[in-house]
Amino acid sequence: xxxxxxxxxxxxxxxxxxxxxxxxxxxxxxxxxxxxxxxxxxxxxxxxxxxxxxxxxxxxxxxxxxxxxxxxxxxxxxxxxxxxxxxxxxxxxxxxxxxxxxxxxxxxxxxxxxxxxxxxxxxxxxxxxxxxxxxxxxxxxxxxxx
Numbered sequence: 001x002x003x004x005x006x007x008x009x010x011x012x013x014x015x016x017x018x019x020x021x022x023x024x025x026x027x028x029x030x031x032x033x034x035x036x037x038x039x040x041x042x043x044x045x046x047x048x049x050x051x052x053x054x055x056x057x058x059x060x061x062x063x064x065x066x067x068x069x070x071x072x073x074x075x076x077x078x079x080x081x082x083x084x085x086x087x088x089x090x091x092x093x094x095x096x097x098x099x100x101x102x103x104x105x106x107x108x109x110x111x112x113x114x115x116x117x118x119x120x121x122x123x124x125x126x127x128x129x130x131x132x133x134x135x136x137x138x139x140x141x142x143x144x145x146x
Contacts, residue, residue, distance in 0.1 A: 021049040024123050028073050030055065035066040035085070045071055048123060050116070052086065052107040056094075060102060063088050067106065073122050082118035085110035 028045045032055070043057035053071075061067075065088045072081045086106035094101045111119065 021051045023047050023049045023054075026122065028071055028122070030069055030071045032057075032067045032069045034061060035068060046103075048119070050108075050119065050123065052089075052105065055104040055106050056101060057104065058099075058101050061088055061091070061104065063091055066109070069106070071119075071122075073118075080118065082111075082115040082122070084108050084115060084119075 025047050026045055030043045030045050031040050032043060033040050041057065041059050043055050043059075046054040046056050048054070048071075055069075067086050067088070068083070069086055070081050070083050072079055074080070085108070087109050088104045089107045090105040092103045094103055
């Protein structure tokens, strides 16, 4: 007899990632403009891949809206950025923090070759941080067992 827990575990074991590109957890500031409006707004990138990103914002925007985005990231002791045009493909309302915010799934629809290279560099740094984080967790587990 399978319990709900066993069914969930079985589902996780057979889970197949549908994304074409891996997603990396990053926390970077972003400025965006809705293509039909000249006002700039700020937001946060929570995760990203070569195909798109997760945007966190207080602005309510419709699915299908096209945004011009500028993502800021540290490069040595300087601040660099990459730009792209993205389309909102899904959205969620998040009221857990006591104030209303929105999460948006953004798909890149236009990005220059130079900015795509910058994005890949940001993701590569994210990969290295995740790898180091995993190593630290393993070392911590080993230290507590000794």
